[in-house]
Amino acid sequence: MSADGSAAATTAAASSDRTDGRSLGERIVGSSVGDRAYVAIITGFAVCVPLLLAFIFIEVLLAGWPALQTFGFGFLTSATWDPVHRQFGAGPAIFGTIVTSIIALIIATPLALGVAVFLSEYAPAWMRQPVGFLVDLLAAIPSVVYGLWGIFVLIPVMREHVMPFLRDTLGLGATPFFTGPMYGNSVLAASVILAIMVLPYISAVSREVLLAVPRSQREAALALGATRWEMIQKAVLPYARSGIIGGVILGLGRALGETMAVTMLIGNSHEVSASLFAPGYTMASLIANEFAEASDDLHLSALMAVGFVLLVVTLIVNAIARWLVWRVARGPKGAP
Amino acid sequence: MIHATRSLVVAAAIVLASGCSGEMKGSASDGSKSASSSGVDLTGAGATFPNPVYTAWIHAYDSVAGVKINYQSIGSGGGIRQMQEQTVDFGATDGPMTPDEMSKAKGGPIMHFPTVLGADVIIYNVPSVTQPLKLTGPVIADVYLGKITKWNDTRIATLNAGANLPASDIIVVRRSDGSGTTFIFTDYLSTVSPEWEKTVGRGKDVKWPVGIGAKGNEGVAGQVKQTPGSIGYTELAYARQNKLQYAHVRNAAGRFIEPSIASTSAAAAAAKLPPDTDYRVSIVNAVGPDAYPIASFTWLLVYQNQPDAVKGRKLKEFMRWFYANGEKAATALDYGPLPGNLSQRLIARLDSIQVGGTK
Numbered sequence: 141m142s143a144d145g146s147a148a149a150t151t152a153a154a155s156s157d158r159t160d161g162r163s164l165g166e167r168i169v170g171s172s173v174g175d176r177a178y179v180a181i182i183t184g185f186a187v188c189v190p191l192l193l194a195f196i197f198i199e200v201l202l203a204g205w206p207a208l209q210t211f212g213f214g215f216l217t218s219a220t221w222d223p224v225h226r227q228f229g230a231g232p233a234i235f236g237t238i239v240t241s242i243i244a245l246i247i248a249t250p251l252a253l254g255v256a257v258f259l260s261e262y263a264p265a266w267m268r269q270p271v272g273f274l275v276d277l278l279a280a281i282p283s284v285v286y287g288l289w290g291i292f293v294l295i296p297v298m299r300e301h302v303m304p305f306l307r308d309t310l311g312l313g314a315t316p317f318f319t320g321p322m323y324g325n326s327v328l329a330a331s332v333i334l335a336i337m338v339l340p341y342i343s344a345v346s347r348e349v350l351l352a353v354p355r356s357q358r359e360a361a362l363a364l365g366a367t368r369w370e371m372i373q374k375a376v377l378p379y380a381r382s383g384i385i386g387g388v389i390l391g392l393g394r395a396l397g398e399t400m401a402v403t404m405l406i407g408n409s410h411e412v413s414a415s416l417f418a419p420g421y422t423m424a425s426l427i428a429n430e431f432a433e434a435s436d437d438l439h440l441s442a443l444m445a446v447g448f449v450l451l452v453v454t455l456i457v458n459a460i461a462r463w464l465v466w467r468v469a470r471g472p473k474g475a476p
Numbered sequence: 477m478i479h480a481t482r483s484l485v486v487a488a489a490i491v492l493a494s495g496c497s498g499e500m501k502g503s504a505s506d507g508s509k510s511a512s513s514s515g516v517d518l519t520g521a522g523a524t525f526p527n528p529v530y531t532a533w534i535h536a537y538d539s540v541a542g543v544k545i546n547y548q549s550i551g552s553g554g555g556i557r558q559m560q561e562q563t564v565d566f567g568a569t570d571g572p573m574t575p576d577e578m579s580k581a582k583g584g585p586i587m588h589f590p591t592v593l594g595a596d597v598i599i600y601n602v603p604s605v606t607q608p609l610k611l612t613g614p615v616i617a618d619v620y621l622g623k624i625t626k627w628n629d630t631r632i633a634t635l636n637a638g639a640n641l642p643a644s645d646i647i648v649v650r651r652s653d654g655s656g657t658t659f660i661f662t663d664y665l666s667t668v669s670p671e672w673e674k675t676v677g678r679g680k681d682v683k684w685p686v687g688i689g690a691k692g693n694e695g696v697a698g699q700v701k702q703t704p705g706s707i708g709y710t711e712l713a714y715a716r717q718n719k720l721q722y723a724h725v726r727n728a729a730g731r732f733i734e735p736s737i738a739s740t741s742a743a744a745a746a747a748k749l750p751p752d753t754d755y756r757v758s759i760v761n762a763v764g765p766d767a768y769p770i771a772s773f774t775w776l777l778v779y780q781n782q783p784d785a786v787k788g789r790k791l792k793e794f795m796r797w798f799y800a801n802g803e804k805a806a807t808a809l810d811y812g813p814l815p816g817n818l819s820q821r822l823i824a825r826l827d828s829i830q831v832g833g834t835k
Contacts, residue, residue, distance in 0.1 A: 220683065221683060222682070222683035223654075223679055223680075223681040223683070224676065224678065224679040224681075224682050224683065225683070227683075291695070291698050291699070291702075292698070292702075295702065296702055299703075321645065321647075323647060323688050323703065324702070324703065325688045325690070325699065403652065403691050404690075404691055404695060407688035407689060408652030408688070408689030408691070409684070409687070409688055410683070419688045419689070425652070429652045429653040429654065429681075429689075429691060430653065430654045431553075432524075432550060432551030432553060432554060432653070432654060433551045433552055433553040433554075433653070433654025433655060433656075433680045433681065434553045434680075435552065435553035435556045435557065435577060439681075440553075
């Protein structure tokens with residue numbers, strides 16, 4: 141609207157140019173002072189954000205430096221976290237953060253995609269709005285509520301039904317991933333709650349992207365004799381691919397940083413175990429658990445260093461994901 | 477949910493505390509209330525564990541003396557840090573400051589004033605056991621070290637003759653967040669078990685040999701309630717308000733003591749304190765015949781030389797008031813009040829706080 145307005149003003153200036161004796165050039169220079177101020181202001185805003193990120197980065201790195209210097213590379217690999225004897229290693233927390241996030245995405249992505257495809261392609265119009273709204277509502281539930289629900293509902297169900305089912309009925313106990321005692325609080329429980337939490341992000345983005353696929357794309361596939369499923373599979377999903385991956389990245393970002401619900405369900409134990417039934421730890425939980433009562437300087441510094449590692453891991457994961465999107469976006473968009 | 481119950485109790489305690497000191501009300505409130513009606517007079521920060529009783533005292537004292545005190549329960553670590561930086565008028569901690577931490581305080585010497593007592597109780601979920609379990613310190617230590625792994629272990633069975641102990645695994649639950657509750661617990665285990673002291677030690681966070689970590693008292697209690705075969709520890713006040721089943725623990729005198737407000741206070745009564753003490757003492761495994769062994773003071777931190785004379789006087793008056801009138805509120809909130817003679821000693825000790833160059 142403002143663009144139209146300024147265009148109209150320019151035209152008016154041009155037409156009045158001959159009568160008031162001022163040249164067209166003068167008028168444009170005059171209005172461009174405002175333009176330049178506007179550009180300067182929004183550039184300032186835009187620069188603020190990366191600057192803020194840089195400051196956070198530097199500040200967290202400086203605060204964590206004493207710990208990083210003391211423990212060196214071992215800080216990333218050591219499994220010893222002993223505040224009493226001042227030995228700190230974040231290995232299990234780094235491992236737990238990545239494992240829970242990946243498993244959460246493995247569970248959530250197909251579900252979310254199913255929801256999105258159903259809502260955009262199959263659902264009758266009266267169903268689309270309310271079901272979509274309810275799925276989106278999942279994103280509005282505070283994470284402490286997820287945590288409480290997890291403790292009182294999910295954990296007992298996991299312990300008494302899901303875990304025995306996975307281990308014995310499906311016979312997955314033969315693999316190292318589903319063995320050991322079933323406490324309930326575990327990497328698996330944390331991953332499941334994360335999956336539920338990231339689901340609305342992935343499904344909301346995917347739904348919008350699928351709805352944005354042009355009608356002609358669908359009609360072309362149908363005209364070639366494709367069934368509805370073939371049309372979705374060969375014409376719609378490939379077209380929406382990069383957008384869907386964008387939604388998954390959004391979910392991943394949420395999963396990496398999620399604190400409260402994970403803390404309540406993961407068992408908070410500094411161990412690296414192949415079994416998903418074992419308790420674990422995540423970086424965000426570690427900081428949330430220990431920051432308030434940490435008074436020793438090295439302990440505080442170690443927690444800051446964990447925060448720094450979390451920042452770096454998030455950046456790396458996002459960079460990889462963006463690279464993936466870029467790769468995919470370059471590929472063919474239509475049917476192969 | 478838990479906080480809701482807690483705040484109800486706080487409200488009740490405020491009524492109690494202001495009621496019991498009603499005789500002071502008429503004389504003190506009229507004059508000073510108008511003087512300090514705007515803003516906050518004193519700011520404090522620190523431990524979360526005593527927050528309900530401090531809040532109750534602060535409200536009651538406001539209605540009595542018209543002094544506004546803002547206490548932020550940010551955790552003991554934060555309280556100590558803010559004291560060192562002199563950003564608050566008083567601090568609070570569940571574990572005494574170390575000499576190293578005290579040397580970093582910018583305002584000079586810091587004094588520790590115990591306010592109330594807390595205790596840890598051992599909670600468990602063994603449906604077949606109907607009588608309260610009896611445990612000893614070394615047995616609890618070995619359970620938490622992962623050396624006793626079954627409920628029907630002979631060392632538990634001999635303490636509980638006739639109890640129907642199952643052959644199932646003991647699932648150890650402990651706090652994942654740094655807390656004063658953990659400090660009391662590990663302080664006790666370090667006192668009774670040389671192996672615990674050597675391999676784990678005492679602290680608000682420790683490197684736990686076994687078990688799953690749950691956040692907060694409510695997390696530990698929730699985990700234990702839902703997991704048959706589990707054992708955990710919570711603060712006494714929390715366990716009482718939520719009607720949890722808890723173990724009797726053998727004290728230094730060899731008697732099995734039920735955790736209660738009285739047996740917690742008894743632990744402080746038995747403590748031998750030299751005349752010039754800073755009260756930075758552990759009272760776990762106390763010697764008294766009725767003392768519950770897993771108990772501790774919680775402390776207010778005060779600068780000996782108050783930088784601001786007006787605030788210094790107000791702080792001293794507040795402390796004098798709660799040492800004299802705070803017992804009912806503390807008991808109502810399930811904290812162990814200080815034994816009477818100790819409160820008297822602490823009131824006398826307030827004189828050694830220097831305000832504006834004079835006592």
